[in-house]
Amino acid sequence: MPNRIHVLDPDVSAQIAAGEVVERPASVxxxxxxxxxxxxxxxxxxxxxxxxxxxxxxxxxxHGMSPEDAVLAxxxxxxxxxxxxxxxxxIxxxxxxxxxxxxxxxxxxxxLITREPDRDEGTKVVVDGGVVTELSTVGCPVGTSVSVRRLFYNVPARLKFMRSPTTEMNHIVDIVSKFILANPHVSFTLRHHGRDIIHHSGDATRGDMRAALITVWGRDVAREMVPIELSVPRIRIYGFVSKPSLTKSARTHQVFFVNRRWVRHHALSSAVTHAYRGMIPAERQPVCVIYIDIEPLLVDVNVHPTKIEVRFANQAEIQRLLVQAIQQALSAVQLTPTITSQPQVMKPTVASPKPSRGAKEREREELEAFRRLLRQKVDGVATPQETLPAGVQPAERVAASVDEHRIETASRGAPGAGESPSQDVKAPKAVPPQH
Ligand SMILES: Nc1ncnc2c1ncn2[C@@H]1O[C@H](COP(=O)(O)OP(=O)(O)OP(=O)(O)O)[C@@H](O)[C@H]1O
Ligand SMILES: [Mg+2]
Structure with a gap:
């Protein structure tokens, strides 16, 4: 019998590998x-x-690349x-x-065009279907510019699965928004056909996290969010969670970052659901942006080629801490009314008939009982403000207003889609970006 196995041509194996990393334009x-x-x-x-x-x-x-690195890349x-x-x-x-x-x-x-700060000239590398077809010297600013054209031109199967430009653009808006939330100090501009879709001026906001929230979800959502903060040795959890008055029909507005990397993690989402149990209707989802800074040894990011899945060495502890952090923040909100430019009313989260006084009373008691239970569960966890692992930044303070901020929401999906009828959150007013 002849042998059946052969080693694939490099261009075939390269396309197979690319398929894992580059799913659609947003992956690029x-x-x-x-x-x-x-x-x-x-x-x-x-x-x-x-x-x-x-x-x-x-x-x-x-910092750009040297000519040799630009090719090796x-x-x-x-x-x-x-x-x-x-x-x-x-990592x-x-x-x-x-x-x-x-x-x-x-x-x-x-x-690819790139220049290092200590060089007078830059380098241009052109690669077509994996083959370097041009290497030259060019004049260019310090930094790097990568232009990707005709994506999937040689992969008909992928091309077939590309959605309409609007859908693909929505995925891009989504991914850029996550980077803004994770890197509020960096300036991001997303331009479609020469028109600015998102502009986040990192400099102007001095890295303020609430400013990033305003860029991404608008002022009305940001106003309904409260900060959370909890540190134990080697782990710090912080960010923003919505008051029970703001919910969505799906988990579209729940974002988690582990060491500033956006991740999807079922254990984190279910901890959030758990933290709100009894406060919002079971079919509704709270809004949150949660940052978990953790000693890199305690998290494995090498799980999937796209790196949006991670594994925690201490998942149960992280879930417990997250529930505790959210619960603490929410109970503080309910005791202390937020001072904002508009009066805050805790609205019901579903358009249901007004509950009777007795029902309200029962609801409050149930909530209190749940909180007591939760406090017992997490009492064993110490929460001193410990020194953070190297590389972990201290919390940015929440600024009261961010007027330098500009956003244009032009190509977003229908604003307000999926929100509960009783608490419509309006899309931020479109303001032309400043340059
Ligand atoms: N914008 C950039 N500025 C400076 N250097 C860059 C830039 N983009 C890529 N490089 C260099 O090219 C190398 C290869 O980039 P590439 O994205 O393929 O791999 P990586 O970032 O090291 O790992 P990964 O595949 O996980 O993204 C990088 O390690 C980096 O040194
Ligand atoms: Mg890379």
Missing amino acids: VKELIENALDAEAMHILIEVEAGGRQLIRVTDDG FQRHATSKIRTAEDLQR LTFGFRGEALPSIAAVSHVE
């Missing part, structure tokens, strides 16, 4: 923004045409971010696999 945007942030960029411009089908260009003012498993297997246990950069650029280049036409 994600990878390029992560590279820009890893290069310590403070200003990131994302330009898109036709929902990313025609063009995705990410330009940053980071397109080689699989070439990275400046780790060296040894042990480094995998202490604080977004990237570490050395796969994003080669994956993107395997399924598109890429042009």
Whole structure:
């Protein structure tokens, strides 16, 4: 019998690998923004045409690359971010696999222009379907600009699954919004066909997290959010959660960051649901932006090529702490009315007939009982303000108002979709971005 097994051609295996990293235009945007942030960029411009089908260009003012690195960057498993297997246990950069650029280049036409601060000239590298077709010297600003054209032109199967430009653009808006929430100190501009869709001026807001919330979800949502904060040795949980008066029909407005990396994690979502039990109707979902800064040794980010899944060494403890942090913040809100420009009314979360005085009383008692139970459960957890692990930033303070802030919501999905009828949250008023 003849042998059946053969090693795949490199271009076939490159396309297979690319399929894991580059699912749609938003994945390209994600990878390029992560590279820009890893290069310590403070200003990131994302330009898109036709929902990313025609063009995705990410330009940053980071540290750039040498001519040699600019070519090496397109080689699989070439990275400046780790060296040894042990480094995998202490990852604080977004990237570490050395796969994003080669994956993107395997399924598109890429042009990279980059310059380091101590060089007079920049480098241009053009890669077509994974093959370097041009290497030249160019004049350009310090930083890096990567243009991705004709995405999936050589992968008909993927091309078939591309959605309309509007849908793909919504995915891009979503991913850029998450980066803004995680990096409020960085300036982000998302431009579609030359028109600014989102502008977050990191400088103007001095990295204020509530300012990022306003950019992403608007002033009305931000007003209904309260800060949470809890630290124990090696873990710090902070961010914002909605008052029980603000809920959504789905978990679309629940965002979690682990060491500032956006992640999806069922255990975190269910901890949030648990924390609100008894306060909001079972079918409604609270809004939250939760940051978990944790000793890198306690979290494995090398679970999936897209790195949006992580594993915690101490998942149960994190769930407990998260519930505790949310509960503390919510009980403080209910005791202390928030001072805002408009009077705050705790509205019911569903459009139901007014409960009788007795029913209200029972509801309050149930809530109190639940809180007591919860306090007992988490009493064993110490919460001193411990020193944080290296690299973890202290909490940004919540500023009362952020007037320098500009946002344009043009290409968002229908604002307010999925909100409960009794507490409509209006979309932020579109204001032309400032440049
Ligand atoms: N915008 C950028 N500015 C400076 N250097 C960059 C930029 N983009 C990429 N690089 C360099 O190119 C290398 C390869 O990038 P690539 O995204 O392929 O891999 P990675 O970021 O190391 O890992 P991952 O595949 O997990 O993203 C990076 O390690 C980095 O050194
Ligand atoms: Mg990368």
